[in-house]
Amino acid sequence: MEPTAGLRERKKAETRQAIHKATLRLAVERGLDHVTVDDIVEAANISRRTFSNYFGSKEDALLYGEEERVRSLVRAVRERPAGEPGWQALRGAVRDMLEDMGELDREWAVRTALTKRHPSLLARQLANHAALERDLVQAIGERDRPGDPAADPRSRIMAAAFLVALRIATHIWIEEQESRPLARIVEEALDQLERPFR
Structure with a gap:
């Protein structure tokens, strides 16, 4: 069966x-x-x-790849080693995800460019990001502050800052016409944010 x-x-x-x-x-x-x-x-x-x-809808079908990536990122954060602090879990999870994506990088660029041109896709993407942020707050809050993770402003700020860094890195990568690996740009963006979350 x-x-x-x-x-x-x-x-x-x-x-x-x-x-x-x-x-x-x-x-x-x-x-x-x-x-x-x-x-x-x-x-x-x-x-x-x-x-x-x-x-x-066709919008649902188009954004399916991104939504899968969102779910896999949250799952990857939850699967990181138990003693790892939230910020390290976020970095490790996105590093692993980008390594696994490999050839899917181009698809990410195309979808991001399409989203910027279509308000219906942008609205849906913003809703996806809000849901991702909530899930990440929960996942990292459970590591750093067990109890009520959503009540911890540190976890909320960390999750929001992390997602902004990913968005900025993706836009830089597209503006540079994918001349450098996305993973390297993401690492640079996260390095800029890391000190307050160590």
Whole structure:
């Protein structure tokens, strides 16, 4: 029973990823405003019903990769060694995530550039970041100040500063036309913030 369930989940993940990739490719080729759900369905070789089973809109499909990355970052922070302070856990988690991404760096750049041009995507991205910030406050607060992490201003400031540094690093990387590895720019940005959180 368990192998069958695992296979089913893997197939669902592959279908989600295929829809996301098709949406991203079409949005780059045509501009998001000129892409319909029917276009995505055709490009991904799926039915309209299948699309609706996985995503509510083309914006959802486009931002799926980012939302997965958000979830994996929070999970990575929670999985860091128990005695590691919050700031080190954040840095270690993002370092590992960027190493694992490797060839996905280009996709991140494309999606970020698209988001800057489309208000509907920007609003959704801001909501994602607010949710990520809450989850990170919880994850690092549990390490540094057990009890009620959300009540600890230090954890909230740390999570917000960390996310701002990631956003700035990503924008620098895109402005520099990806001439340096994103991981290096992220490390530099986090170095600027590190002293207050040691």
